[in-house]
Amino acid sequence: MAFESIDGKQVPKTSFKVYRDGGLVDLSYDDVFKGKRVVVFSLPGAYTPTCSSTHLPRYNELANAIKKEGVDEIYVLSVNDAFVMDAWIQDQNAEDIHVLPDGNGEFSKGIGLLVDKSDIGFGSRTWRYSMVVNDGVVEKSFIEPDKPGDPFEVSDADTMLKYLNPKAKAPEAIALFTRPGCPHCHRAKELLTEKGHKYNEIILGKDTSNQALFAITGQTKVPQIFINGELIGGRDKLEELYASK
Template structure:
């Protein structure tokens, strides 16, 4: 599965099988860049807790959203998301393969990702917590990930 990663040099294709193959990774999914809960709470929580997550043995922190790479890049810049790999799932293919799509049409967003946080160790999904409603941010927060480590 291919996603687009936003880097300081621009965007690059990323194969999820390679990105998640080695090390301990936190992957969190959000419904949309620049949306209220995502921008006010979810991403900022991971930005604030990056050092704590790394101290607990996390090698990579990645955020995925059903957005294009340009939007993810602008969002990363606006949130000072240094240290977090920002992944664009422009056609929701990765999100669909994970079984985590949701219909956010009532919010004007169409097909989006459920809000979740996962821990992947050497290519194996060891934990995933999905919010009951994609507008919630309880079980998928950086604090809950830290507690699970």
């Protein structure tokens, strides 16, 4: 049975326990929703596969593009406690996403999207969905179809950005291999930051090995920079690229 639409629905006036400055504090309905236009995406659990590999990372990558379309904040909601949600966000380096720990499932139940996942040992969890909430009212929602397993078809960040602005352009996907203490790596990261780009840093000796770098790029020197899947090269090549634009 398909879930009922929540478009036009007032979101539950619940509060959330969040972890800040070494303790738990209340984040009220007004703090999150009153007088604001926010994006909320909801997922079954922190540290679960799709949530960690795709759902959260892509929202973090597109956060600036989404906010440019009249969005004040972006929140991720899950039926997890505040400590788990805070640790997960830090592990994911998702600095542009705020958490809504719905530990007791009150918000999810109130909006009609609390589901029973007891068959896989999860208990009650929220269904996967995303929504734009304008001053506490759901402007638009994208609820995953009621299928077995964990469908992930419509609540993604790219679908949300397309709704907000069909002509919006997603930012370039940038990754670079670096080594601690490398001055050329430092300059490359500075340049990317100056240009307003986010990037994923892969640190040799921590995240991967020199052998992996050579296998992927055919190079042993760092940095090695990829943009949208294309190997650009090192710092000098990056500077040449931006000088030509």
